[in-house]
Amino acid sequence: MISQNKKTAYFSFIIFSRLLLGGMFMVSGMEKLLYPPEEFIVVLKSYHLLPEPLLRPFALFFPWIEVLFGTFLVIGLFYKISLLMVGGLLLLFTLAIGSTLVRGIPLEDCGCFKSLGFKESGGTAVFRNIILLLFWVNLYFYPDHRWTVDRWLKEKT
Amino acid sequence: MKKDKSSSQKKEKENKSKARKTRNLFNRIFMGLLVLFFIIGVVYSIKSIRPVNLLESGNHPFKGNSGAKVIVSEFSDFQCPACKGAEVNMKKLLADYPDKIKLVFYHYPLSANHPWAMLAAEASECANDQGQFWPLHDLLYDRQEIWSKDSAPSKLFKGYAAELGIKAEPFNTCLDQGKKKSVIAEDQGQGDALQIQSTPTIFINQQRIIGGNSYPDLKQAVESEINLRS
Numbered sequence: 345m346i347s348q349n350k351k352t353a354y355f356s357f358i359i360f361s362r363l364l365l366g367g368m369f370m371v372s373g374m375e376k377l378l379y380p381p382e383e384f385i386v387v388l389k390s391y392h393l394l395p396e397p398l399l400r401p402f403a404l405f406f407p408w409i410e411v412l413f414g415t416f417l418v419i420g421l422f423y424k425i426s427l428l429m430v431g432g433l434l435l436l437f438t439l440a441i442g443s444t445l446v447r448g449i450p451l452e453d454c455g456c457f458k459s460l461g462f463k464e465s466g467g468t469a470v471f472r473n474i475i476l477l478l479f480w481v482n483l484y485f486y487p488d489h490r491w492t493v494d495r496w497l498k499e500k501t
Numbered sequence: 502m503k504k505d506k507s508s509s510q511k512k513e514k515e516n517k518s519k520a521r522k523t524r525n526l527f528n529r530i531f532m533g534l535l536v537l538f539f540i541i542g543v544v545y546s547i548k549s550i551r552p553v554n555l556l557e558s559g560n561h562p563f564k565g566n567s568g569a570k571v572i573v574s575e576f577s578d579f580q581c582p583a584c585k586g587a588e589v590n591m592k593k594l595l596a597d598y599p600d601k602i603k604l605v606f607y608h609y610p611l612s613a614n615h616p617w618a619m620l621a622a623e624a625s626e627c628a629n630d631q632g633q634f635w636p637l638h639d640l641l642y643d644r645q646e647i648w649s650k651d652s653a654p655s656k657l658f659k660g661y662a663a664e665l666g667i668k669a670e671p672f673n674t675c676l677d678q679g680k681k682k683s684v685i686a687e688d689q690g691q692g693d694a695l696q697i698q699s700t701p702t703i704f705i706n707q708q709r710i711i712g713g714n715s716y717p718d719l720k721q722a723v724e725s726e727i728n729l730r731s
Contacts, residue, residue: 385711
């Protein structure tokens with residue numbers, strides 16, 4: 345009985361982690377898509393990482409990747425690929441923000457959820473991402489494919 | 502014979518499993534595309550509701566050539582330090598392209614961060630009634646650090662107006678009664694529809710430039726619009 349309860353609790357935790365990680369990317373990408381790309385370009389510029397000609401293409405393309413793989417992770421479609429993509433993006437963001445901090449570039453706002461009215465400093469964003477990476481590690485190393493579209497489709501075919 | 506049968510059964514099983522895997526992959530791709538199209542639909546249906554035409558500047562205060570084909574629309578906040586910084590570039594643009602651009606001012610006071618920005622915007626519009634928008638505009642930016650720190654700057658604004666020779670009675674009544682609140686709200690509405698996130702946000706015709714602190718960026722945008730329309 346206890347073991348069953350534990351299993352249910354763990355499965356709820358898995359679902360929560362999926363919703364948290366995927367949902368965060370969905371929201372972050374969607375707000376970038378709904379607002380003019382210039383807003384994201386300004387943020388990217390402040391990171392001093394990308395060359396000028398790449399800023400616009402990156403600002404236009406990148407949010408789609410965020411939303412798409414965030415949604416895939418939430419619904420459990422291409423689960424493994426989505427999980428890898430989301431983890432990769434999370435790591436990329438953490439390294440990008442971390443590198444600006446190391447280089448001593450003042451990052452007033454990481455631009456993660458800018459248009460939602462949140463202003464998040466570089467340090468807070470790195471801390472938040474490290475916590476999220478822990479959720480990701482759990483999802484990756486203890487996979488559970490229940491409640492995924494992948495499994496539903498597998499059972500149908 | 503028996504071996505043949507079992508090997509062909511094995512092959513058939515393998516083929517079936519392969520076919521199932523392929524079908525499953527196609528189903529997943531199909532589902533993925535559905536999700537993608539759904540997201541595209543949501544994004545574009547929300548983004549398409551933006552009927553703002555900055556090329557018709559109405560009664561907004563402007564400088565430069567009124568008939569110019571390049572309209573520089575500046576959404577600004579009198580209490581914002583970055584806006585004060587951008588003013589230098591705006592003046593430089595007007596000096597470099599006196600006949601080719603029309604600089605239009607829109608109010609976008611960020612009251613959450615700048616408590617006196619709205620009042621300053623109202624003061625500038627009260628001065629506008631007497632054709633003195635730009636002199637007060639310049640003075641408000643010049644003395645931003647002084648009035649921003651004041652606990653009730655309306656007295657200071659009245660003093661600035663007097664300094665500029667603006668008739669005291671109509672200006673003071675206008676400011677005290679908040680007669681220009683609706684004008685500012687209208688500008689803010691336009692700014693909201695344009696999804697302005699920070700000030701200053703400058704539009705050179707339809708090109709959006711955030712910050713306005715890089716003169717080369719502004720110049721390049723103006724040049725490209727001039728070339729496009731000549």
